[in-house]
Amino acid sequence: MTRWGRGRSLRHSRLQLVLAAAAIATAVALPVVLISVGGGVSAHELANLQNAGYQIVVSAAGLHGITHAHGYAAQILSISGVTAASPVLSVTIDAFTTAASASPVLAEGVIPDQFIPTLGPSEAGLFPSSLPLGDPTDQVHFAHGTYSGAATYDVIVSTPYAAAHSVSVGQRIVLSPVNNFTLGTTYNVTGTFGVPPTVLGPTGAFAVLLPLSDLQTMTGYAGGSAAAPDAADTIQVAVAGSIATDPSALDQLRGQVQALFPYYGVSSLTQEAQQLQSASGVLTGFYLALSSVGLSVGLLFLALVLLRRVEADRRSIGVRRALGIPGRSIAAEILWDGAVLALLGAAAGVLGGYLIVEALAAWATSAVQEAAQLAVFDPVILGELVVGVVGLSLLAGAVATRTALRMPISEALR
Amino acid sequence: MSERTAPPSIELSAVVRTYGAGTPEEVRALRGVDLTIPPGEFVSVAGPSGCGKTTLLNLLGLLDSPTSGEVRWDADSVGERTDRARARLRLEGVGFIFQRFYLLPTLTARENVELPMRALHVPRGERTRRSVQLLEEVGLGGRERAFPHQLSGGEEQRVAVARALANHPGLLLADEPTGELDSGNTQAILALLERVRRDRGATLVIVTHNPDVARRAERHITMRDGAVVEDVREA
Numbered sequence: 001m002t003r004w005g006r007g008r009s010l011r012h013s014r015l016q017l018v019l020a021a022a023a024i025a026t027a028v029a030l031p032v033v034l035i036s037v038g039g040g041v042s043a044h045e046l047a048n049l050q051n052a053g054y055q056i057v058v059s060a061a062g063l064h065g066i067t068h069a070h071g072y073a074a075q076i077l078s079i080s081g082v083t084a085a086s087p088v089l090s091v092t093i094d095a096f097t098t099a100a101s102a103s104p105v106l107a108e109g110v111i112p113d114q115f116i117p118t119l120g121p122s123e124a125g126l127f128p129s130s131l132p133l134g135d136p137t138d139q140v141h142f143a144h145g146t147y148s149g150a151a152t153y154d155v156i157v158s159t160p161y162a163a164a165h166s167v168s169v170g171q172r173i174v175l176s177p178v179n180n181f182t183l184g185t186t187y188n189v190t191g192t193f194g195v196p197p198t199v200l201g202p203t204g205a206f207a208v209l210l211p212l213s214d215l216q217t218m219t220g221y222a223g224g225s226a227a228a229p230d231a232a233d234t235i236q237v238a239v240a241g242s243i244a245t246d247p248s249a250l251d252q253l254r255g256q257v258q259a260l261f262p263y264y265g266v267s268s269l270t271q272e273a274q275q276l277q278s279a280s281g282v283l284t285g286f287y288l289a290l291s292s293v294g295l296s297v298g299l300l301f302l303a304l305v306l307l308r309r310v311e312a313d314r315r316s317i318g319v320r321r322a323l324g325i326p327g328r329s330i331a332a333e334i335l336w337d338g339a340v341l342a343l344l345g346a347a348a349g350v351l352g353g354y355l356i357v358e359a360l361a362a363w364a365t366s367a368v369q370e371a372a373q374l375a376v377f378d379p380v381i382l383g384e385l386v387v388g389v390v391g392l393s394l395l396a397g398a399v400a401t402r403t404a405l406r407m408p409i410s411e412a413l414r
Numbered sequence: 415m416s417e418r419t420a421p422p423s424i425e426l427s428a429v430v431r432t433y434g435a436g437t438p439e440e441v442r443a444l445r446g447v448d449l450t451i452p453p454g455e456f457v458s459v460a461g462p463s464g465c466g467k468t469t470l471l472n473l474l475g476l477l478d479s480p481t482s483g484e485v486r487w488d489a490d491s492v493g494e495r496t497d498r499a500r501a502r503l504r505l506e507g508v509g510f511i512f513q514r515f516y517l518l519p520t521l522t523a524r525e526n527v528e529l530p531m532r533a534l535h536v537p538r539g540e541r542t543r544r545s546v547q548l549l550e551e552v553g554l555g556g557r558e559r560a561f562p563h564q565l566s567g568g569e570e571q572r573v574a575v576a577r578a579l580a581n582h583p584g585l586l587l588a589d590e591p592t593g594e595l596d597s598g599n600t601q602a603i604l605a606l607l608e609r610v611r612r613d614r615g616a617t618l619v620i621v622t623h624n625p626d627v628a629r630r631a632e633r634h635i636t637m638r639d640g641a642v643v644e645d646v647r648e649a
Contacts, residue, residue: 319516322477323577324505325533327497409477410469413512 020298020305021345027298028349028389031291033356035284035381040374042280046273053116054086054236055244056254059265064089064221066264069212069232070142073114076235079256081243086114087232089212091219095157096174097165099181105161106207107175109215109232111138116238126194132156133190133211142213145230147222151214156191160205175208177219185218295389298345303396306338310404317404318412331401335394342393346386419507421453421584421617422487424474429483431469431640443469445640446483453584456611456618458631466640467621468589474619475508475587476500505533509578509616511607513590515570517562523549523573524558530580548576552606568599575606579614586611588620592627604630 058076060066069087076085089109094102113136115127134152135141143149155175157167167173169189176184187210195205216222216231223229237257243249247270258266310317320330360372431444443466451457451474459467472478473485476492479500484491492503504510517526527545536544549558552572562570571591578586588607592600604627611618622628636644 315516316518319512319518320529321501322475322504322510322516323530323533324501324503324508325529326501326505329533410472413477413516 016305016308017341020302021341021348023298023301024295024342024345024389024393025348025352027291027294028346028385029353029356030294031287031385032350032353032382034287034291036353036357036375036377037360037371038283038287039280039378039381040376041371042276042283043376044374046276054084054238055250055270056237056239056257056266056268058235058237058257058261059233059267064091064228064231064233066232066235067228068230069235070111070138070145070230072261073111073235075260076237076257077114079253081239081253082237083240084114084116084236084238086110086116086236086238087212088234088236089215089221089232091177091215091221093219094176094179094184095161095206095208096176096181096184097167097171101165102179102181103161103165103206107215108207108209109212110209111212112136116236128156128191128193131191131209133209135211138211138213141211145223147213147217151217152211153185153187153214154190155187155208155210156193157189158195158205158207159192160195161207162189162192164206175210175218295392299342299389299392299396302338302341302393303399306334306397306400307403309337310334310400314404314407314412318407318409321409322413327405330404334401334404335397338393338397338400339390342390343386346389350382350386419582419584421615422507423453423489424451424585424617425449425484425486425489426473427484427486429473429480429485431466431473431478432481435481443640444473444480447640447642449635449642449645451617451619454611454615454617455633456608456631457620457633457635458628459619459621459635459637460623460625460628461637465637467637470637471587471589471619471621475510475585476504505530506581507583507585509581509583509586511571511574511578511586511588511591513593515562515567515574517570517573517577519562521561522558523554523560523562523565526562526573527576527580529577534581545576545580548579549573552576553602568595568602571595571599571603572606575603575610579610582614584616586616586618588618590621590623592622592624600624600627
């Protein structure tokens with residue numbers, strides 16, 4: 001950069017330049033933080049959706065709102081292309097290794113051979129490939145809705161629970177719908193499954209998996225006067241190969257499922273992913289709009305600084321023009337100065353934003369910390385941001401350039 | 415561009431220059447000046463402050479355009495050319511020397527001299543060679559790396575002269591070149607300008623209040639109230 005100031009004015013000029021770069025850096029840091037954290041959380045949620053293992057989900061309003069889960073699952077399974085239909089009932093119950101060792105656990109009731117494990121890189125492989133829960137179809141105990149068949153009383157427990165309570169395979173534990181050992185039922189521990197400790201908190205980490213009919217009868221959701229018959233929260237539907245990745249085929253299949261249950265919500269994860277992406281795009285736009293206020297202030301400040309420099313350097317500019325140096329060279333120099341300043345400011349802003357996110361990830365409160373740890377610094381978006389700032393700085397510089405070149409030479413030399 | 419530019423024959427016809435036309439602050443700096451300056455002539459322009467000397471110089475050097483009338487170089491009307499075209503003519507054909515030197519403070523003496531050459535895209539090696547040679551020519555050999563604030567007034571004006579000569583102009587225009595110098599430096603700068611004019615065959619127009627300076631020219635123009643009131647050639 002060329003500086004035409006001198007002595008104190010040169011120091012003032014430098015201070016103005018530093019302040020202009022700082023204003024731009026501040027303005028850029030904000031969208032960097034918002035977009036990287038917001039984008040990271042969205043990407044994480046999207047990855048969760050894509051790795052869910054199932055593609056369609058049937059849900060109902062209210063607690064455990066799907067009734068006749070076994071029957072509906074069977075109906076869904078009969079649709080061509082469906083490879084699994086897994087009703088899931090989630091209820092918090094108490095587990096006991098002894099009468100005095102009650103521990104709340106998240107119990108999930110599933111049909112063993114329909115269970116769909118999550119496919120994400122951190123979750124895949126946490127479950128045994130075949131759940132060791134006795135009756136794979138959960139039809140023996142269920143007995144066509146009479147629940148009169150023999151229950152297996154098998155359960156598999158999460159590794160954190162097993163570790164915390166020194167439970168091993170082959171041991172017995174008592175599961176009770178309330179914190180009362182005497183109301184519980186004894187179960188055989190037939191296996192364990194892992195829980196990603198970074199994803200679930202302690203309560204979620206203490207979990208058990210058992211046959212759906214067992215959990216329904218234990219918690220009263222097998223039916224009766226007070227509860228929905230054969231209840232479940234959702235039915236997760238997995239489909240075969242190519243349909244899973246073809247949004248239109250998936251939507252068609254979703255329509256078939258919806259036709260079976262017009263009174264339940266049926267959505268495909270593609271839809272949810274699109275909605276998430278759309279929401280993420282809206283949020284990114286909102287972040288950018290919010291940040292544009294700061295950015296505008298920074299660029300106005302830059303324009304002001306460039307104009308002040310032109311004013312301060314009017315004689316030097318006049319001399320150069322008097323010597324015959326082309327206006328475009330002088331304009332290029334002013335624009336270059338502005339662009340370099342904006343580039344430095346934007347780069348500092350990106351770095352500052354990165355450091356802020358790192359600081360949040362290290363020291364913020366848990367929710368913010370968790371979000372900051374998911375931050376994604378997309379070089380394309382950051383590059384576009386920097387290019388945008390430099391482009392806008394050229395516009396700001398154009399104002400200064402116009403002023404410099406419209407000044408009559410004879411007046412500039414006075 | 416390293417060829418010497420031939421000095422133009424300059425002609426001003428009924429040149430009027432008005433500032434702030436149509437406003438209460440309207441100033442008629444030149445009121446119909448007719449003037450011809452043949453190539454290679456040494457002309458002094460004198461007159462009281464505000465008589466239009468600097469305006470005349472600006473018009474001769476294409477820094478300004480007349481409100482009416484014509485400025486011709488070699489019979490070619492140049493006063494009304496575009497800014498870019500006039501800038502090119504100035505760059506290639508005119509060397510300016512100002513009363514306050516107007517060196518760029520953040521450039522060294524050599525860089526100041528190189529400035530017009532850079533605009534003409536003279537190769538770096540040639541630029542350096544020529545600027546060092548010019549600084550030696552004006553008596554500043556060894557001071558190439560000095561910044562303007564490290565130079566005396568006389569030295570600054572020598573750098574300004576070297577800068578004015580950088581592109582071998584045919585026309586040298588000096589506006590009170592010795593106005594801020596002591597008598598010793600005044601004599602030195604005048605001797606330098608005369609030598610340059612003689613060696614290079616350039617036209618030299620000096621605006622001055624100083625009768626001693628004016629006396630050294632071969633033609634003396636006196637102005638008053640925006641008009642040429644006297645135009646005398648030495649015998």
